[in-house]
Each structure stands twice: as structure tokens, then as C-alpha cells.
Amino acid sequence: MNNLTIEELLDKYPFVTGYFDENKIDVSKYMDRTFEEYLRDISDEDVENWAIDKDKLLEDLEIYIEQMVEFLGIEEEVGVNSLTILSGYDKSGIKEGFDEITINKSEIISIVGPTGSGKSRLLADIEWTAMGDTPTGRSILINGQQPDKKWRFSSNNKLVAQLSQNMNFVMDLTVEEFLELHAASRLVEDVEDTIDRIIEGANNLAGEKFDLNTPITALSGGQSRALMIADTAILSSSPIVLIDEIENAGIDRKKALELLISRDKIVLMATHDPILALMANKRIVIKNGGIEKIIDTSDEEKKLLKELEKIDKTIQEKRNLLRDGKKLSII
Numbered sequence: 348m349n350n351l352t353i354e355e356l357l358d359k360y361p362f363v364t365g366y367f368d369e370n371k372i373d374v375s376k377y378m379d380r381t382f383e384e385y386l387r388d389i390s391d392e393d394v395e396n397w398a399i400d401k402d403k404l405l406e407d408l409e410i411y412i413e414q415m416v417e418f419l420g421i422e423e424e425v426g427v428n429s430l431t432i433l434s435g436y437d438k439s440g441i442k443e444g445f446d447e448i449t450i451n452k453s454e455i456i457s458i459v460g461p462t463g464s465g466k467s468r469l470l471a472d473i474e475w476t477a478m479g480d481t482p483t484g485r486s487i488l489i490n491g492q493q494p495d496k497k498w499r500f501s502s503n504n505k506l507v508a509q510l511s512q513n514m515n516f517v518m519d520l521t522v523e524e525f526l527e528l529h530a531a532s533r534l535v536e537d538v539e540d541t542i543d544r545i546i547e548g549a550n551n552l553a554g555e556k557f558d559l560n561t562p563i564t565a566l567s568g569g570q571s572r573a574l575m576i577a578d579t580a581i582l583s584s585s586p587i588v589l590i591d592e593i594e595n596a597g598i599d600r601k602k603a604l605e606l607l608i609s610r611d612k613i614v615l616m617a618t619h620d621p622i623l624a625l626m627a628n629k630r631i632v633i634k635n636g637g638i639e640k641i642i643d644t645s646d647e648e649k650k651l652l653k654e655l656e657k658i659d660k661t662i663q664e665k666r667n668l669l670r671d672g673k674k675l676s677i678i
């Protein structure tokens with residue numbers, strides 16, 4: 348609070364105007380300064396004349412904000428700057444090959460390793476903010492500290508947005524009903540506009556288009572994944588995004604990743620796909636349930652990524668021609 352300008356403070360906690368009014372404080376000339384700076388500029392004479400207690404005003408403001416936040420039931424936004432994995436044990440009970448790994452905001456990390464090696468398990472450890480209480484014995488720290496347990500159970504203000512490998516829709520709802528429910532539970536203001544953006548995003552990812560009246564159960568695998576991804580990207584404010592083998596979903600995986608990755612987030616993605624893996628800054632290599640090593644994506648690999656993307660584009664084009672019943676040629 349002390350580092351915010353008054354403008355930022357009012358932006359974050361609009362009710363603070365009430366505090367200023369109550370105390371007959373006119374901050375209009377100090378919008379781009381902090382409240383402390385405002386107090387500092389009050390002359391000794393005014394302090395005498397008006398019996399002002401600067402320290403108390405500052406202290407009371409803090410208490411006022413705290414109480415209002417509690418009263419209004421506003422969840423403080425989770426400011427996640429880093430996520431740390433403390434090592435556990437592999438499937439044979441041998442300690443993992445590292446002590447701790449810290450992933451910072453805006454970093455994309457991929458997770459690679461054979462099927463059954465423990466990639467999804469690592470994502471689950473993060474989602475559950477493990478505290479030595481999962482089969483791996485790992486612990487997860489947020490901002491270098493043991494996270495609050497509330498994140499395990501709150502569904503609205505989740506720490507993690509996860510796209511799991513098996514996303515099954517069992518509800519008997521249309522796409523529109525599902526999205527309305529979801530948007531309402533997230534307290535979105537403009538529900539209609541949000542739904543439109545999600546549908547557009549999803550149709551951009553899926554091969555065949557669908558509309559709002561399609562029953563969820565009638566969506567193809569690719570369409571439901573596309574819907575889930577667009578929904579997560581647009582509705583979720585979670586600071587951490589976990590992605591489990593998006594490539595099997597029958598959707599445009601690069602577009603999906605671009606939609607999901609926004610600055611400021613921490614992204615972890617389990618994948619077998621070299622294009623997705625090399626889009627990350629680093630990759631965690633998993634073997635027999637344990638993190639074996641962490642590899643920085645090299646400059647050469649970044650160059651290779653460009654080549655792979657070209658090859659991939661060619662394959663996509665051929666796939667589309669094939670689908671349309673065309674004959675294929677060499678170029």
C-alpha cells in the first residue's frame with residue numbers, strides 16, 4: 348500500500364475516498380504521489396492548528412483498507428512472482444537430481460519425459476501446492492514461502508488454471524449455458540461479450556466450427572479441448588497456467604499456446620512435441636518419477652524451432668488439402 352500513488356490506491360480500493368472524506372483530507376493535488384508524501388508535505392503549523400497526527404492517519408488507513416476488504420469479501424489478488432519446487436524422490440525412492448528450482452513470472456517451462464515417467468504428477472504437485480504430502484514428497488513454494496492452504500480449496504480465485512489431459516464434459520448443457528454458468532461464477536461483468544470472445548477463440552483453434560447452441564456432449568474431442576482452452580485463457584485470472592499434453596487435442600496447438608500464454612504468468616507445460624517444448628525458456632526432464640535435469644533452450648534449438656515451424660506448416664497445409672479431397676504435390 349505504501350508504494351502506491353493515490354491514484355493507484357483509489358483504483359485498487361475505490362472505497363478509500365470514504366476515508367479521505369471522513370478525515371477531511373483533500374488529496375486532489377497528490378494523485379500521482381503516495382499518501383505518505385502527502386502527509387510529509389503538511390506543514391508543522393497545520394499539524395498544530397488542526398491537531399493532525401500523521402502517523403495515526405497512515406496507520407488508520409491501513410486498518411481501514413484491511414477491514415473494508417474483509418467486510419466487502421474482496422479477495423486480495425494473489426501476487427505470484429515465483430514458484431519454487433523443492434526436490435522429492437523418484438519412483439525408486441532416490442532423491443531427485445536437484446535441490447530446488449525457481450520459476451519466475453513470465454517464464455515458460457516445458458516438461459518432457461517418456462509416457463508414465465511422472466509429467467502429469469509434477470503438474471498435480473504444483474496444482475495441489477504439495478507440502479511433502481504427495482507420492483513424490485516434493486514441496487511447492489510461492490514467492491519463496493509455503494503457500495496458504497486456502498488455494499487448495501478455493502475455486503474462484505484459484506492459484507492455478509489447469510488444462511488436464513482428460514477433460515470430460517459430462518454435463519447436459521449447451522455451450523452457451525456452460526459458459527454462462529462459468530462466467531457468472533467468475534463474477535464477470537459483461538457476460539455476453541466474454542462468451543462471444545470465448546466462442547471466437549475456441550473456433551479459431553478447432554478444425555470444425557460450432558455454435559452456442561451445440562450441446563457440450565456433442566462436441567468432438569478437439570472442439571471441447573478448444574473450448575476449455577479459450578475458456579481458461581479468457582476467464583481465468585490465475586497467475587499459474589498448467590498445460591498437460593495439449594498436442595493430442597486435435598487443435599491448433601501453437602495458437603492455443605499463444606492464447607494461453609500472457610505476460611505475467613508462470614506457464615508449465617508437459618509435452619512430447621518438439622515445437623511446443625522448444626517454445627519454452629527451459630525444460631524439465633523427468634525420468635522414473637523424478638526430475639533428472641533442467642536444460643536451457645539453446646540458441647541453436649531456437650533456430651531449429653524456426654525450421655520445425657516451417658515443416659509443421661507444410662504438414663498442416665497437406666493435411667488440409669487431403670481433407671478437402673485434393674491431390675498432393677511435392678511443393
Ligand SMILES: Nc1ncnc2c1ncn2[C@@H]1O[C@H](COP(=O)(O)OP(=O)(O)O)[C@@H](O)[C@H]1O
Pocket residue numbers: 436437438460461462463464465466467468469482483635636637
Ligand atoms: N516420484 C514418484 N513417486 C511415486 N509415484 C510416482 C512418482 N512420479 C510419478 N508417479 C506415479 O507414476 C504414474 C505415472 O505418472 P504420470 O505423471 O501419469 O506420467 P506421465 O504424465 O509422464 O505419463 C502415476 O500414477 C504417478 O502418480
Ligand SMILES: [Mg+2]
Pocket residue numbers: 466467468512591617
Ligand atoms: Mg500425463
